Amino acid sequence: MKDLPHARESAASTPPAIALRDVSKVFELETGETLTAVSDLSLTIEPGEFVCVLGPSGHGKSTLLNLVAGFLEPDAGSVEAHGDPVKGPGPDRGVIFQRDTLFLWKRVRDNIEYGMKVRGVPKAERTAKADELMEAVGLTKFASSWPRQLSGGMRRRAAIAAVFANEPPVLLMDEPFVGLDYARRAVLHDVVTSLWSRENNTIFFVTHDIDEALALATRVLVVANGSVVYDVSVDLPRPRGTDTLNGPEALEIRKSILRHLDEAMAVEEERFTPAG
Amino acid sequence: MSSQAMTNTRSMATSAPARPRAAKRKPRRKTKDRPLMVALSVLATLLIWNAASLLAGVSPITGDRLVPGTLDVIRSFPNLAYYAPGSPDALLASSGAGTSVGAALKSLLYHTGVSALRLAIGLVAGIAIACLAAVLISWNRTIRRAFMLPAQAFRMLPLLALAPLFGIWFGSGQTGTYAYLAFATFAVMFPVAVSAIDHVPGYYTNYARSLGAGSARIYLSVVVPAALPGLRPGVLLSVAFGWSMVLAVEYISQGNGLGFIVSRAQEFSQINTLAVMGCILVIYGRFSYVAAARGFDRLVRWQE
Ligand SMILES: Nc1ncnc2c1ncn2[C@@H]1O[C@H](COP(=O)(O)OP(=O)(O)OP(=O)(O)O)[C@@H](O)[C@H]1O
Numbered sequence: 001m002k003d004l005p006h007a008r009e010s011a012a013s014t015p016p017a018i019a020l021r022d023v024s025k026v027f028e029l030e031t032g033e034t035l036t037a038v039s040d041l042s043l044t045i046e047p048g049e050f051v052c053v054l055g056p057s058g059h060g061k062s063t064l065l066n067l068v069a070g071f072l073e074p075d076a077g078s079v080e081a082h083g084d085p086v087k088g089p090g091p092d093r094g095v096i097f098q099r100d101t102l103f104l105w106k107r108v109r110d111n112i113e114y115g116m117k118v119r120g121v122p123k124a125e126r127t128a129k130a131d132e133l134m135e136a137v138g139l140t141k142f143a144s145s146w147p148r149q150l151s152g153g154m155r156r157r158a159a160i161a162a163v164f165a166n167e168p169p170v171l172l173m174d175e176p177f178v179g180l181d182y183a184r185r186a187v188l189h190d191v192v193t194s195l196w197s198r199e200n201n202t203i204f205f206v207t208h209d210i211d212e213a214l215a216l217a218t219r220v221l222v223v224a225n226g227s228v229v230y231d232v233s234v235d236l237p238r239p240r241g242t243d244t245l246n247g248p249e250a251l252e253i254r255k256s257i258l259r260h261l262d263e264a265m266a267v268e269e270e271r272f273t274p275a276g
Numbered sequence: 277m278s279s280q281a282m283t284n285t286r287s288m289a290t291s292a293p294a295r296p297r298a299a300k301r302k303p304r305r306k307t308k309d310r311p312l313m314v315a316l317s318v319l320a321t322l323l324i325w326n327a328a329s330l331l332a333g334v335s336p337i338t339g340d341r342l343v344p345g346t347l348d349v350i351r352s353f354p355n356l357a358y359y360a361p362g363s364p365d366a367l368l369a370s371s372g373a374g375t376s377v378g379a380a381l382k383s384l385l386y387h388t389g390v391s392a393l394r395l396a397i398g399l400v401a402g403i404a405i406a407c408l409a410a411v412l413i414s415w416n417r418t419i420r421r422a423f424m425l426p427a428q429a430f431r432m433l434p435l436l437a438l439a440p441l442f443g444i445w446f447g448s449g450q451t452g453t454y455a456y457l458a459f460a461t462f463a464v465m466f467p468v469a470v471s472a473i474d475h476v477p478g479y480y481t482n483y484a485r486s487l488g489a490g491s492a493r494i495y496l497s498v499v500v501p502a503a504l505p506g507l508r509p510g511v512l513l514s515v516a517f518g519w520s521m522v523l524a525v526e527y528i529s530q531g532n533g534l535g536f537i538v539s540r541a542q543e544f545s546q547i548n549t550l551a552v553m554g555c556i557l558v559i560y561g562r563f564s565y566v567a568a569a570r571g572f573d574r575l576v577r578w579q580e
């Protein structure tokens with residue numbers, strides 16, 4: 001892996017938001033073979049970075065995210081968040097799942113307030129924060145709706161608000177906008193980037209969409225065969241309109257990402273180890 | 277008298293099929309129940325019923341039809357007056373003398389109230405205990421799985437056949453009745469509740485944990501409500517089966533209630549009264565099922 005050009009000067013004093021050292025995760029398949037989903041991976045993400053992760057399907061992106069979230073334990077190596085070892089999921093690392101995880105039996109407002117309630121935030125503060133976030137994601141009118149009464153895009157916005165309400169310093173998102181149309185995605189990109197620049201949190205965002213990555217990220221990783229095979233910072237000006245995203249600089253980054261994705265596919269079989 | 281009886285029974289019968297109305301108000305479920313279909317199926321039932329009645333012939337002892345026809349049922353409705361508390365004797369019922377539709381209705385109302393109260397107490401107690409027990413044992417995944425097999429075996433219990441046993445254990449008073457009804461409801465509900473909790477998707481738990489919730493909190497504020505919709509089949513089965521169970525205990529050991537009427541009518545070979553009771557119970561069963569389904573759907577109206 002390359003040296004990290006994006007490590008900021010302040011990084012010396014504050015611990016990295018996420019630090020993985022020589023992390024491996026091995027799964028046993030039904031066939032008896034083992035599969036190294038994450039292989040000896042080291043990665044440091046500084047506070048405030050917006051990292052987008054691209055890579056072929058089945059090459060370890062979600063596994064990586066689940067290790068950071070604390071849903072999985074590494075078989076080797078260490079995972080740290082804010083300098084402390086990860087011992088399971090926690091409110092310091094919010095997760096926005098690809099599937100809907102809104103509590104169907106709670107109204108939108110109660111969903112958004114749930115995390116704060118759990119952490120003992122006083123009622124008045126909860127209400128104010130929820131109001132503010134519903135305003136930010138455009139759901140003020142739907143505060144007392146049930147999740148089933150929202151469209152797919154509205155649910156995504158509610159889910160984002162619910163996790164942001166908890167003010168997690170690290171936010172993990174696994175293909176959060178899959179299956180949404182272009183316009184809805186654009187709205188949600190605005191929502192996420194504006195919340196991100198306001199809260200100044202760290203975002204780890206898994207996607208299959210290069211355009212999405214270029215529109216959002218300060219740094220793009222390509223994960224293939226369980227390793228980071230490409231790591232590039234994206235210093236495009238914001239807001240990133242069509243002109244920026246089709247400008248020469250963006251095209252150059254896109255080209256190199258595509259090249260690494262193509263190369264990744266060529267070594268597909270390496271990860272499997274036969275039984276015994 | 278008999279024409280009066282007819283109008284009265286008919287008005288009861290028409291108020292009974294709550295199905296088409298339920299379908300209209302709740303288009304999400306059972307939309308295929310068009311009023312026309314209901315009318316046709318009622319008509320078909322009446323035709324087959326009365327054809328069977330004609331074919332079955334007449335009892336050589338009582339002279340009544342072995343399978344009473346629709347008209348027999350309507351005509352013998354006033355006989356229920358003989359079962360009013362404090363009325364002389366059900367033996368008279370076959371004579372058809374000294375009865376009125378009003379008195380029959382009053383009697384029916386009394387016994388319905390008695391049975392419905394028993395049913396309600398048994399259902400509420402049984403469902404509450406089953407849910408509480410399921411919540412307690414499901415706390416731990418391993419314990420839950422360990423209970424799964426015996427819980428499923430509960431389903432095999434011949435519940436109706438157990439009714440006399442409760443009479444022996446608790447005597448023939450109300451305690452035995454309530455204990456039996458609660459137990460039978462428990463036996464139906466418990467496995468359903470355990471498997472409902474077992475089927476709560478894991479992503480809810482993961483999500484709640486990533487928001488900072490502890491396990492006790494997650495269990496009570498996430499797993500339990502998420503399991504709620506899974507109770508529906510158990511609740512509806514308990515209600516539907518509940519009438520049979522109430523009837524069984526009353527048949528065996530009670531001096532009042534709808535089961536008592538059935539037992540006396542059988543004792544005196546009053547085929548027509550038995551048929552009246554059969555029709556009434558079909559109506560009650562259907563009505564309470566629809567009411568329970570609506571009530572439950574309202575409780576989980578957040579559901580997709
Ligand atoms: N719980 C598990 N048990 C066994 N194998 C697993 C498990 N989770 C993931 N894997 C395997 O690990 C590999 C990496 O999976 P992962 O979900 O991380 O891929 P991904 O890069 O997120 O793919 P996609 O882009 O399709 O979401 C896959 O080959 C998958 O089959």
Ligand SMILES: [Mg+2]
Binds near residue numbers: 061062063174
């Ligand atoms: Mg994935």
